[in-house]
Amino acid sequence: MAEAKESNNSPGDTESQVSDSRSKKGGTMTGVLLSGYGWLTNIIVYLVEEFNIESIDASQISNVLHGCMNMIPIIGAFIADSYLGINVVSAICNFISLLGLIMLTLTAKLGSLRPPPCETGSNLCQAPSKQQMAILYVSLTMASVGFGGTRYALATVGANQLDKPKDKDTFFNWFFFIWYSVWMISSTALVYVEDSISWGLGYGISFAANFVAVVIFFAGYKIYRHDKPQGSPFTALIRVVVAAVRKRGLILSSKTDDYYQEHDGTDHHVMPATPNRSFRFLNRAALKTEGDINSDGSVARPWKLCSLQQVEDLKNLIRIFPIWSSAIFLTIPMVIQQTITVIQALAMDRHLGSKFKIPAASIIVVTLISSSIFVALFDRFLFPTWQRWTGRPLTLLQRIGIAHVVNVICMAISALVESKRLKIAHAHNLDDQAQHSAIVPMTVWWLFPQLVVVGIGEAFQFPGQTALYYQEFPVSLRSTATAMVSLVVGIAFYVSTALVDLMRNVTGWLPKNINRGRLDNVYWVFVVLGSLNFIYFLVCAKFYKYQNIEKEVDDYASR
Structure with missing residues (x-):
């Protein structure tokens, strides 16, 4: 800090x-x-x-x-x-x-x-x-x-x-x-x-x-x-890989004095006397050899010798990368709800009373309201209550894991609601039109549960992810840590678009008239993908250990 x-x-x-x-x-x-x-x-x-x-x-x-x-x-x-x-x-x-x-x-x-x-009544603009x-x-x-x-x-x-x-x-x-x-x-x-x-x-x-x-x-x-x-932190990380490769023939030592342990003065981690045993190949980057250090103690060959801190920083990034990658499919339900749900709303009855009609795009506000409310409820009531009952705080990985489950449930609810909407459309012969989706006599309120649930998932997911990356990334990459959440959203946006486009091209589920399609099958596909991604997350979380000692001490003191 x-x-x-x-x-x-x-x-x-x-x-x-x-x-x-x-x-x-x-x-x-x-x-x-x-x-x-x-x-x-x-x-x-x-x-x-x-x-x-x-x-x-x-x-x-x-x-x-x-x-x-x-x-x-x-x-x-x-x-x-x-x-x-x-x-x-x-x-x-x-x-x-x-x-x-x-x-x-x-x-x-x-x-x-x-x-x-454009002139009134004219299509020429x-x-x-x-x-x-x-x-x-x-x-x-x-x-x-x-x-x-x-x-x-x-x-x-x-x-x-x-x-x-x-x-x-x-x-x-x-x-x-x-x-x-x-x-x-x-x-x-x-x-x-x-x-x-x-x-x-x-x-x-x-x-x-x-x-x-x-x-x-x-x-x-x-x-x-x-x-x-402190200068480009990515350069220091690359130097660790280069130095480890250049020293690949050396035998690792168990002696503290054989490793270069200079600190940059900005880190609050308690460094071990020798490198951790995980990713041992990288430990060679901090192994001192003749000619690596000048007489004044400075590094003579920075692309052949790195500090023990730099080695451990790279290891931290490698450890957390699988957790980060699982967040891509975790974020896809949010992106889907911003697009496909609007298409559903266009083909449903959006009237509130006899005069007011909800704009289709405004349906997403339900998710925003849900997220806002539940973020506050979790912070003030759920998390403190959990800690009182269990004697332990709800960890960041546990919060993200809950978000995985909630988002799978959200996709399942979306599939069931769309299945019901299609049955009503077929019963009223609204699937005859080739180009446009006729309004199904089904109120748009049916979409609210899935929007509320995806909001709950976001309330667990984004604060938990941001806090995890901020605390577990190297100090030199703190700004990059919080931006990683934005990168996840950007990648999820493109991945979901590609998946939907793929399903549209290889199946008949997404025609221009969704009353003739099987949008519910699209949701079920994301249920399966989300479930597999949750299993992947559980494996990653099982082997992940928090590296920020300050965080661990704080968690222990709060018990």
Whole structure:
């Protein structure tokens, strides 16, 4: 953990400043999420209605934005850990997002920056010019880069203000509570403003929220704790592999003095006197040979000798990688619910009363509400109750394991509901149309249980994953650790898209009229894949041992 910035204040003043920085982080996080989801949630409708872009093309643009946005945090984390520090990267991304929203708001306010609207009753619409599309793409790129780079950076910056692992666990729970709550507001209130009042006003509100977030961030910048980048941590990890290969012929020693044990001063792990026996081949990288060390104690050949700490850091990453890989299929139900459930809702009765009709895309708000509520309930009631009853805290791996089970249950519920919907559609002969899905006389409320369950799964999954990676990754990769969750979402988005596309091409389950298809079979496939992935996770978790000694001590003390 990086230390607080030096000052002449008393310890009490320093504690007050750290507390104040936490509240500023909450304000920054709320503003960033409100501004980001304010434009992203409704971007397809904006492209179709204001830029006369065909719906399929608009969907592809949205897919690219979502996928890339979840990949960008890894790049930002690498820059933060290697060169600039997470606070600087967060500041830069905030500023980029602000510029992108300024341009996006101008496209909504200035008629010259978008094509004329389609004539009433006509299917012929003027396409946007190259200049208009260039400005649009630049604004979307900047807004997505800024939003993607800021979301998970704030998780690291906020956790860096805390000292105890138990407090960090709580922070990540409330980080995602704010995340889901703000996403819910953006998906309802801001979408309504954009659709019913003015796109310019809706995007203007997003810009204002981002501006307030930037102001709050810089207001507390001086009192935040700052991590000092130590150069590229990935280079040090590669050096371990190279050094181990170059020394592959050496015999490992059991003597402490035979290993290079220099520390970088930033680690809080209690290092063993000799390397751990796991992945023994890598231990040779820390084995000292003649000519490896200069007379002053510095390393003479860094690509042939690494510190024991660097060796153990690489081992930690190797150990946790299987756990991380299992999270890809764990995240797929969330992505599926954002796409296929909307298609189901379009073919169901969405009326509430005689006048109000739920927009199909707004059905996802149920998941956001569920996630927000259950994150708070778990943090305040379930986890403390479990610890009182069992005398042990619910570990991070146990929380992720529960998420696996919940998401399999969610897919099973989805399959059963779709099976019932298809029976009703067949009973009313609604599967005759070749192109469009007729409305089935079945209320959209039937979709709510699966959306609530997937929200429960997310409440277990994302806070647990983020806390696990943050605590178990090497200290030099803390920013990368929190960004790994975003990478999981990005990969899951593309994998689920590929799987659905594969099933559409090799089966007849997903025609244009889903009343003629077998969407329930698609859900059952994901039930099987999710169950197999859960077994894989159990095997990985069985052999995984927590490496963060500070975390283990804290868990023991809390019993």
